[in-house]
Amino acid sequence: MAEIQAQILNFLKALGKYRWHAVTIAWLVALIGWAIVLRLPNQYETSARVYVDTQSILKPLLSGMTTLPNLDQQVMFMRQTLISRPNVERVMRDTDLDVKAASSAQKEKMIEELTSKIKIAGTERDDIYTISYSSTDPKLGKDVVQSLLTIFVEGSFGGKKQDSDKAVQFIDDQIKSYEEKLAAAENALKEFKIKNMGLLPREGGDWSARVAAANESLSQARLELAEAEQSRNAIRRRMSGGGGGQEGAGMVDPELEARIAAAQKNLDNLRLQYTEEHPDIIATRRLIGQLQAQKKEEMKKGRPDPGVAASPMMQQLSISLSDAESRVAALRARVGEYQARVTTLRSQSVTAPEVEAQLVQLNRDYTVNRDNYQQLLQRREQAKLSGDLSSATDMLTFRVVEPPIAATKPSGPNRLALFSGVFFLALVAGLIGAFLMSQVRPTFLSHAALREVTGVPVLGSINMHWTDGQKAMRKRRLAGVGAAILLLIGAYGVGVATMLARASA
Numbered sequence: 001m002a003e004i005q006a007q008i009l010n011f012l013k014a015l016g017k018y019r020w021h022a023v024t025i026a027w028l029v030a031l032i033g034w035a036i037v038l039r040l041p042n043q044y045e046t047s048a049r050v051y052v053d054t055q056s057i058l059k060p061l062l063s064g065m066t067t068l069p070n071l072d073q074q075v076m077f078m079r080q081t082l083i084s085r086p087n088v089e090r091v092m093r094d095t096d097l098d099v100k101a102a103s104s105a106q107k108e109k110m111i112e113e114l115t116s117k118i119k120i121a122g123t124e125r126d127d128i129y130t131i132s133y134s135s136t137d138p139k140l141g142k143d144v145v146q147s148l149l150t151i152f153v154e155g156s157f158g159g160k161k162q163d164s165d166k167a168v169q170f171i172d173d174q175i176k177s178y179e180e181k182l183a184a185a186e187n188a189l190k191e192f193k194i195k196n197m198g199l200l201p202r203e204g205g206d207w208s209a210r211v212a213a214a215n216e217s218l219s220q221a222r223l224e225l226a227e228a229e230q231s232r233n234a235i236r237r238r239m240s241g242g243g244g245g246q247e248g249a250g251m252v253d254p255e256l257e258a259r260i261a262a263a264q265k266n267l268d269n270l271r272l273q274y275t276e277e278h279p280d281i282i283a284t285r286r287l288i289g290q291l292q293a294q295k296k297e298e299m300k301k302g303r304p305d306p307g308v309a310a311s312p313m314m315q316q317l318s319i320s321l322s323d324a325e326s327r328v329a330a331l332r333a334r335v336g337e338y339q340a341r342v343t344t345l346r347s348q349s350v351t352a353p354e355v356e357a358q359l360v361q362l363n364r365d366y367t368v369n370r371d372n373y374q375q376l377l378q379r380r381e382q383a384k385l386s387g388d389l390s391s392a393t394d395m396l397t398f399r400v401v402e403p404p405i406a407a408t409k410p411s412g413p414n415r416l417a418l419f420s421g422v423f424f425l426a427l428v429a430g431l432i433g434a435f436l437m438s439q440v441r442p443t444f445l446s447h448a449a450l451r452e453v454t455g456v457p458v459l460g461s462i463n464m465h466w467t468d469g470q471k472a473m474r475k476r477r478l479a480g481v482g483a484a485i486l487l488l489i490g491a492y493g494v495g496v497a498t499m500l501a502r503a504s505a
């Protein structure tokens with residue numbers, strides 16, 4: 001603690017020794033600083049406030065019909081890029097600042113200064129943005145802010161329309177490509193259908209379904225044929241039992257008729273399982289032929305009774321027999337046709353699945369191209385609508401809340417603060433100057449300092465004896481230092497009072 005007090009005491013003694021140096025330095029710093037502060041040009045700040053309305057009635061109306069632009073993101077982008085180099089160069093052209101640049105270096109310097117003086121502030125919650133600019137010329141500040149405000153409004157609508165046009169152009173190119181693909185797929189599908197006309201599956205079923213349907217039709221026709229033959233044989237039995245008729249009117253053994261009916265039924269059952277070339281079917285047909293031949297022989301042996309043949313009942317039976325024979329013939333023709341169809345389908349059973357697979361592949365390719373083509377058409381219309389929507393001023397409304405006005409009162413610099421800062425800086429500079437002088441031209445101000453430096457013990461000291469004239473001179477010098485300091489403080493006070501008076505006026 002004693003060492004700190006000793007250092008402080010030595011510092012004060014050094015200041016007292018070089019007090020005139022401290023006062024001189026303080027006056028020089030104060031005068032120079034105050035002159036610079038008073039010569040600073042006035043700064044005039046111009047600002048404009050704009051409200052951006054992003055809640056358009058078109059948004060809920062067009063929701064789902066097209067891609068709506070992100071208006072908040074669009075405004076934020078314009079805010080962040082407003083003071084980009086292209087925009088600053090445009091501001092310079094609008095305000096004729098570019099004609100003042102004599103060289104490229106000077107132009108770059110003007111761009112940097114202009115960029116540093118432009119400020120953009122805003123609250124995204126309230127959608128109110130403030131654009132401000134400080135300049136020594138009030139009219140220039142107003143022109144700069146007005147140009148920035150114009151760029152801010154115009155930039156929010158520009159660019160989106162160009163992006164939409166590029167998207168439409170890209171989609172148009174894709175549509176042309178898919179039109180070619182779709183035409184090629186249609187031609188390939190048409191040629192394939194013409195080439196494989198008989199092998200193509202019908203609507204609602206594949207090849208196996210067609211084969212199953214043909215077999216079902218054949219079985220149904222065979223059943224109907226068997227029923228018709230049974231009906232015809234019954235008529236014949238009635239005619240034979242009646243005592244004769246026309247051809248075949250003789251008596252026939254009922255057991256032979258039963259055997260023929262059983263063989264015919266067995267043949268029908270075999271045809272449901274096998275083809276006509278099967279050995280069992282061939283043997284059964286041969287047996288039926290033999291029985292039919294035997295039946296005809298027995299019928300030829302009989303002699304028709306003219307009275308019975310001429311009876312109304314026999315005539316009616318003859319008509320029924322004729323109808324039954326016609327129906328049997330028709331059903332046999334139908335069975336033959338269905339049998340031919342089944343045979344054809346079975347012979348094509350190896351090629352048909354491959355044709356079906358190729359048809360499915362062609363249809364799938366055609367469907368994919370058609371769906372993509374239709375989607376591209378829909379997207380193109382959406383892109384056109386989005387472009388028109390982005391360029392519509394109704395989607396984004398700007399309201400200038402506070403237009404730019406040329407400032408009448410300067411906003412800066414803060415001369416009072418600078419004036420006071422220079423005053424305190426002058427005082428500090430004087431103290432530091434006196435301390436540095438004491439370090440450059442050191443003196444021993446105490447016994448301890450002399451003993452510490454020389455290492456020699458100090459036995460005593462002789463005090464300075466001042467004469468009356470020297471004492472009077474010392475007093476005058478101290479009074480002069482005090483007067484110089486008071487005069488400096490007074491000058492500071494006068495300057496502050498003057499500035500306050502101008503500010504209130």
